Amino acid sequence: MRPRLLPILLFALLAVLPLAKPDLGSDRSALLALRLAVGGRTLLWNVTESSPCSWAGVLCEDNRVTVLRLPGVALSGELPTGIFGNLTRLRTLSMRLNALTGQLPSDLASCVNLRNLYLQGNFFSGEIPDFLFTLRDLVRLNLASNNFSGGIPLGLNNLTRLKTLFVENNQLTGSIPPTLDIPKLEQFNVSNNLLNGSVPEKLQSFKQDSFLGNSLCGLPFEACSSPQNVSLPGENNANGGKKKLPGGAIAGIVIGSVLAFLLILVILIVVCRKKSRSKKTSAVDIATVKHAEVEIPGEKPVGEVENGGYGNGYSVAAAAVAAMTGNAKPAEANANGAGVKKLVFFGNAARVFDLEDLLRASAEVLGKGTFGTAYKAVLEMGTVVAVKRLKDVTISDKEFKEKIEAVGTMDHENLVPLRAYYYSRDEKLLVYDYMAMGSLSALLHGNKGAGRTPLNWEIRSTIALGAARGIQYLHSQGPAVSHGNIKSSNILLTKSYDARVSDFGLAHLVGPSSTPNRVAGYRAPEVTDPRKVSQKADVYSFGVLLLELLTGKAPTHALLNEEGVDLPRWVQSIVREEWTSEVFDLELLRYQNVEEEMVQLLQLAVDCAAQYPDKRPSMAEVTRRIEELRGSSLREVQIPQPDLINDSDDISSR
Missing domain, CATH: 3.80.10.10 (Ribonuclease Inhibitor)
Known part of the structure; x- marks a missing residue:
């Protein structure tokens, strides 16, 4: 019997082994x-x-x-x-x-x-x-x-x-x-x-x-719209009988229809008379009427989505172009070329869409910024682009085309590339790559609730380095080349949180009426004409941007100490009192082993925001210093800190 038991025991042992924990x-x-x-x-x-x-x-x-x-x-x-x-x-x-x-x-x-x-x-x-x-x-x-x-x-x-x-x-x-x-x-x-x-x-x-x-x-x-609780003659109601509209209701419908017809007729007559007085209608006015129901409170960065949605059947962004063309067909250029109804692309990239595609695209408002309104346009073939409709362009046709073509030649991995533009006497549209993650401003200040994802040191320093490299590239194009409008809403992000600088080269296109308050909190003290910003003034604005990254405070928001002190002076006053840790965003203080690098970046930000231009470093030096401090922090082995909710918070749910 024992020889027969051996295979059985062996089989039982093999069956139990895979169940080992x-x-x-x-x-x-x-x-x-x-x-x-x-x-x-x-x-x-x-x-x-x-x-x-x-x-x-x-x-x-x-x-x-x-x-x-x-x-x-x-x-x-x-x-x-x-x-x-x-x-x-x-x-x-x-x-x-x-x-x-x-x-x-x-x-x-x-x-x-x-x-x-x-x-x-x-x-x-x-x-x-x-x-x-x-x-x-x-x-x-x-x-x-x-x-x-x-x-x-x-x-x-x-x-x-x-x-x-x-x-x-x-x-x-x-x-x-x-x-x-x-x-x-x-x-x-x-x-x-x-x-x-x-x-x-x-x-x-x-x-x-x-x-x-x-x-x-x-x-x-x-509330959701629901069907009217009224049946037309001949339809069965809920009780199985027939329910007819009262005579008064029918009369009201007839009278209302007649009044509506007369009102439409009067509007058509007025419009026709206006057209007879002028051969050209302002496309700006028409486009404004088309999206007058969209409320855009204050200045919003590109990438911040308003209460818009897809599927509206007609692009709000393209309404301006439609007002000029009169239909979805691009018109021919006139004799002097001032009214070319087509998109002008940059580089050798394939033209995967044209003006007609843009006219048919669905769109939503992204925000109203310094130079105009931005839209997210979803084309029929699935391509998504950002369209900026410029406002207050005061320079001549020739000068505009020269300047915008110079912008189109800018090519760097940390810039938002300008892909195409549309130009007419009344409308100027710029077509950019769409950045799905929105702006740094939205990331820092857009969600302060419990669902906010904390931004760690590595992400913030990566954004700082990418933005610095983009601005350094702009400055390398010549001593007269500057950005002129550096702020957190103009730093857009990819899904991997790489920084892309936007709105470069546009400061010289708009009139003075658009510029007085456009960079409040970021503008260097020596700047008197916002259309003429030096590279050293760009460095000042970038220094304020670094302070915003480190403190989590927006320089354009509420007074920092109830006395109206701006962000650079507030930081300097705290540092002088040796309360350096009080400066940093609370989200950063939870990360260990990077305090030295944070202080180094803080010192760089203060240097950039120096009162006098000759005391500020160049963007090349700024980039080098950020690369050095990031290199030292990445060599440290860091244990990531707790996520949004701590484990101990969950034990009570048992």
């Missing part, structure tokens, strides 16, 4: 596989150590990895399946602000203890996967600023402990499920997707900021 060794192997798959410039783990618990971004409890935080460390590529199946004790996973692509790996479903999942600011795509809804301990879920598509799944109702759900800035479509009900939800945002329909009753307590950039109705917006 993962240990710290399997966690270590999974992390090394992750490092090999997606890399990252700060994954400087000491692989000779047997325990991963001392590695940057890794925390352990009970001899297992429970926290993995790798925010903003330049991870790229797809997360492979087979890694998270071993990290089964994870409670917090943060890979936000990287460049990860593809779909989420299905073995994330094995992390059944996961409470915090932060994946915002990547390029993940596909539908929100159903396996996420099996993670019933999830308390914080942030999938914002990715490329997720499809609808909002009803499976979210399974996450009964969920307090935070952020899916804004994706490509989600359809309506929000009317039965969506997450009982403990405290933070919610679906802004800037492609959603439509009504806001479910359970979500109507959230503010409008949670839903902007969609086509939604119902609280907190206006």
Whole structure:
């Protein structure tokens, strides 16, 4: 009998072995596989150590990895399946602000203890996967600023402990499920997707900021339109009978129709008379009428989206051109070429669209800035561009074309390239690449709520370096070349938070009426004519920009100490009292081992904002100093600090 028992025992042993629980060794192997798959410039783990618990971004409890935080460390590529199946004790996973692509790996479903999942600011795509809804301990879920598509799944109702759900800035479509009900939800945002329909009753307590950039109705917006509770003659009503309109209602409809017809007739007569008095109608006035319902309070940076949406059928940006052309057909140039109705492109790039395409594009208002109004135009073939409609251009036709063609030749990776322009006597349009992440101003000051993503030192210093390189390139084009309007709303960002300088070369195109207050807080003290800004004055403005990055305070906003002191003088007064740490944004103070670099950048900012021009460094020196201090900080192995919510905050949800 014993020989027969041996195979049985061996089979039982082999069956039990695969069920052995993962240990710290399997966690270590999974992390090394992750490092090999997606890399990252700060994954400087000491692989000779047997325990991963001392590695940057890794925390352990009970001899297992429970926290993995790798925010903003330049991870790229797809997360492979087979890694998270071993990290089964994870409670917090943060890979936000990287460049990860593809779909989420299905073995994330094995992390059944996961409470915090932060994946915002990547390029993940596909539908929100159903396996996420099996993670019933999830308390914080942030999938914002990715490329997720499809609808909002009803499976979210399974996450009964969920307090935070952020899916804004994706490509989600359809309506929000009317039965969506997450009982403990405290933070919610679906802004800037492609959603439509009504806001479910359970979500109507959230503010409008949670839903902007969609086509939604119902609280907190206006009520949804509903069919009239009146049946036409011959239609059955709810009681099975027929309900006719009262005679008074019919009479009212007839009288109203007649009055409306007469009113339209009077308007047509007035318009015809005006046309007979003048051969040319001001396109500016017509375009203003076309978008008079759009309220643009104050100055907004390009990239800040107003309450606009897609699918309006006609481009607000192109309304100005349509007013000139009279239809969607580009007209021929007249004898002196002053009215050429076509887009003029720069460089040797393929002309993938023309004026007709721009006229047919759907659009939304991005903001009203110093030089005019900017729009996001979505062309029929899917191309997205930014269109700036200039105002108050006072120079001659020839001078305008010379100056704008000089702008079009500027080519640097840290500049927003000017792709094309349209010129007529009454309309001047500039076509740029569209920057989906918006401006530095919006990033720093646009969202101060609980859903804000903190900006770490690495992101801020990267933005500072990119902006410096862009401005240095402009200055290298000649001693008379300057930007003239440096401010945080003119620093646009890519999805990987690389800085792109915009609005360069436009300061010399507009009249003095547009300029008196346009750079309040950024303008150098010696500048008397905002159209004539020296390179040293650019350096001053850039110094204020650096102070804004470090302090989190906008120089154009409220008084800094109730006495009207500007940002450079306020910083200098604090530094003189040796309260240097009081200067920095609280979001920066949480990051360790970079205080020295922060102080160095602060000193550089103060040098740039010196009162006298000859005391300020050149942009070449500014760029070099930022490169040096960034190099020293990147050599330090830093452990990223906690994400938006701490783990201890979630234990109570159990």
